[in-house]
Structures are given as structure tokens and as C-alpha cells.
Amino acid sequence: MLKKNKLKGLTAGFASTLVPAFALALLAGCGSTPLPPDTGCGVPGGLCAPATPVTSAPPPEASYTPPPPEDSGVRTNPVELPPGVGGAPSAAVPAGGGTRIALLLPLESPTLSQPAEAVRAGFMAAYERDRAGITVNLVPTGDSTESALEAYTRAAAQHDVVVGPLARNAVAALATSGSVSKPTVALNHPQTTAPLPRRMLAVGLALEDEARQVADWAAAEQAVGRALVLSGPAAWQQRLSGAFTARWLQLGRAHTVVELPIADGYVDGNALAELRARLQADPPQLAFAALDATQLRQVRSALGTSLPTYGTASVNPGREPGVTAPELAGVRILDLPWTVQPEHPAVSVYPRWTGASDGFDMQRLYALGIDAFRIARELGQRPNGAFEIDGVTGRLSVDMNNPNSSFRRVETGVVYRDAGVFETAAFGR
Numbered sequence: 001m002l003k004k005n006k007l008k009g010l011t012a013g014f015a016s017t018l019v020p021a022f023a024l025a026l027l028a029g030c031g032s033t034p035l036p037p038d039t040g041c042g043v044p045g046g047l048c049a050p051a052t053p054v055t056s057a058p059p060p061e062a063s064y065t066p067p068p069p070e071d072s073g074v075r076t077n078p079v080e081l082p083p084g085v086g087g088a089p090s091a092a093v094p095a096g097g098g099t100r101i102a103l104l105l106p107l108e109s110p111t112l113s114q115p116a117e118a119v120r121a122g123f124m125a126a127y128e129r130d131r132a133g134i135t136v137n138l139v140p141t142g143d144s145t146e147s148a149l150e151a152y153t154r155a156a157a158q159h160d161v162v163v164g165p166l167a168r169n170a171v172a173a174l175a176t177s178g179s180v181s182k183p184t185v186a187l188n189h190p191q192t193t194a195p196l197p198r199r200m201l202a203v204g205l206a207l208e209d210e211a212r213q214v215a216d217w218a219a220a221e222q223a224v225g226r227a228l229v230l231s232g233p234a235a236w237q238q239r240l241s242g243a244f245t246a247r248w249l250q251l252g253r254a255h256t257v258v259e260l261p262i263a264d265g266y267v268d269g270n271a272l273a274e275l276r277a278r279l280q281a282d283p284p285q286l287a288f289a290a291l292d293a294t295q296l297r298q299v300r301s302a303l304g305t306s307l308p309t310y311g312t313a314s315v316n317p318g319r320e321p322g323v324t325a326p327e328l329a330g331v332r333i334l335d336l337p338w339t340v341q342p343e344h345p346a347v348s349v350y351p352r353w354t355g356a357s358d359g360f361d362m363q364r365l366y367a368l369g370i371d372a373f374r375i376a377r378e379l380g381q382r383p384n385g386a387f388e389i390d391g392v393t394g395r396l397s398v399d400m401n402n403p404n405s406s407f408r409r410v411e412t413g414v415v416y417r418d419a420g421v422f423e424t425a426a427f428g429r
Helices: 004-009 113-129 145-158 168-175 207-221 235-250 269-281 293-303 360-381
Strands: 099-105 134-140 161-163 184-186 200-202 227-231 255-259 286-289 309-311 332-335 386-391 394-399 407-410 412-418 421-428
Touching: 099 113, 099 145, 099 360, 113 134, 113 360, 134 145, 134 360, 145 161, 145 168, 161 360, 168 184, 168 200, 184 360, 207 235, 207 286, 207 309, 207 332, 207 421, 227 235, 235 255, 269 293, 286 293, 293 309, 332 421, 360 386, 360 394
Parallel strands: 099 134, 099 161, 161 184, 184 200, 227 255, 227 286, 286 309, 309 332
Antiparallel strands: 332 412, 386 394, 394 407, 412 421
């Protein structure tokens, strides 16, 4: 039986503590600092895994200084300010020609400024690489949905494309406001079954989308047999397991859900012993782990590593040099190309973020910013068209004429081999 003090030994050498933050944030902060709930859903991370820069392009961070809280006007990157604030037209917006993009982020929010800055940095990194014919104006907002809606209205009147909001409640408010008048790239999901406005895309990193894609991947590789779905009590774990099982049932496949008792981030050893006995009597064909990397290492230490196991970004232990996770060898992981394929040509052309909050999770938000710019740039050229992008968050498909599927992201399937080595699988990008 595994004791808690022995389980803690499994995490020796990890750069920081994993934080199960799907229920708290779009991404959890590096270390043990979760981001606020308003950003939505994403990946529990905490494993700081900054990669060595693969390009000599200068980082864009120095071009922006966050505004004081009382100033909510439109800004232009670089830091040249327009002659007026509080929604006055910017002198940097050209009278004609080119594409004018507004980047709407809660940089004035005490709770959301950190993830907003990561998105901004990625957006500007992509802009610096491909800025011809593009004008970007930064529109800082605060916490309230009212400030986001007011800023959106002003930005839409002056620009061709609007990127934002980031907070989930602001995205939901905008989607139902009737105010979407320009192509809009929302950075989160409003969590509603109602269709989005025709000109609006929701491109946030949704854990449910990842879980459904993993179900398709597992079904393609394991033609028969029952899936063991391992989950925990946290809301993000329930959402992951729920999305996987719903898709698994649509595929006509059988499954068993086991909710493991978890305290202080560790799975109860007695529960693992009982699960091991159950599986010996009735073995499944595969497992889906709605767990974090530490918890999955515990499970595989207790149950063995022979059962084909699938997971989303939540089980990714990171790429930090010298960190080993032999218990995860062979685990199939669906994640962003940015985190598992840094050498891919579509990824390596962008600099890694070296901001003060550098880490596994902030890098994912930074990657979202990169792809948000690329989508916005394409929308400026063909606002009513369809296109695909080989992005740093996956292969992106946009069809502004398809109300049922205007945006789709296919992430990358990899097999973890240990010590930060990932082998690309025959799934996804």
C-alpha cells in the first residue's frame, strides 16, 4: 500500500507544485499560485518548463507599460499614445488601407492582469513577425463586464477586427449583447448552448474540446474494449471525465468511471489498492486519466504501466531538463504544439516568452496570443471567408459562413517517453 510520504517522493526534482486549477482558471500560475476563476478553464500546470529560445527575434515586452487604473483609453503598440483617452479616436489608426486590430484585455484588473499580459505578449510577438499592413491598438479594461462592453463598442467603431475579451463572463455578456458588429476573436468560451453571433469566434483553450479529441484518438487506436475513466473530485476533473465519457458513448463504446479520493493533491493509497484488485479481476482495455501528472504517476506506480493510458495537457509533466517521470512512459497526451513540439517549424519561428511570470501555464496563454493575432490578421483580409492555420496551439480551421462550426482546433497527440521527451503520435496535427 502506498503511503503519502512515499507518494511525495514521486515528485522529487519537479520544479514546482502541480495545481489542479481547471475549476479556478484558464491556466494555473507557475508554482502554486492559481489564477482567478474569471478566466475560465485550461490546464493545471505549475511545472515551469521554459524552453531555450529558438529564434533571435527581439521580445516585444519592452514596448508596453501597463496604464494606471484610472486610464481606460485606447493605446497603440509601441507605447505612442493617442491624443485623447477614454475612447477618443487614436491618431495612429489610419484613415484607409491596411487592417486595424483592437486587442481588448483586462490589463487594469488586479486579478486578471497576469494572464492578460501573457496573451498580450504572445499577440505582439506574432505582430512583430508579421506586421505589414497591420495596425494594432491595445484597449485595456478592468474587471467589470460593463467596462469590457463599453470598450468593445468603442473599439469596434474604430477597427476592422476586435480580439477579446478574455474573461469568460465578459465573453458571455458580449455574445448576448447584440453588439458584435465586426469580426471578433473572443479569447474564452461563454459556456452556453446558444449559437454565437455570426461575426464572433470563441478561440479559448477549452478542456472539454481536448477530452473529446482524446476520446476520438483512443477509439481509433483501441478498436474494442472498455475504457476505465479515472477522475477526482475537483470540478476540472469532473468536466474532463464528463466530456470524455459523453463522446465515448457517442462512439458506442463502454466505460467505467472511478472517482479516486484525493487529499492535498495525493490519491489515497487504500483506494489505489482496492482499484488494483478490481482491475485484476476485470481488466479494461484502456484508461483515460482526468488527473494531474503527479496523481497519474501515483496511479501507474500502484497499477503498473502496461495499460494504454490517455490524457490531456493536465497529465503533461513538462520538458524541464533533468526531470524524469518514468511512471508516465508510454502515456498518450494531447496538448498544444507550443508545449510538446517546440522544434516544429510552425512553432520555432516565435520567441519563447521570458516574462516575469514565465512558466508552463503562462507559456500556454502566450501561445494563445500568438494564434489570436494570426486569426485576426486573416479575418482582416477575408472577414467572410474560410481558412486554416498551422498554429502554435494546434491546427486551426475557421469558416465564418458555417454557424455550427465556425472554429475548430485540433491539438497534437504525443507519447511521453521520459525526461521531457515526446514522440509525435499519429493523431492530431
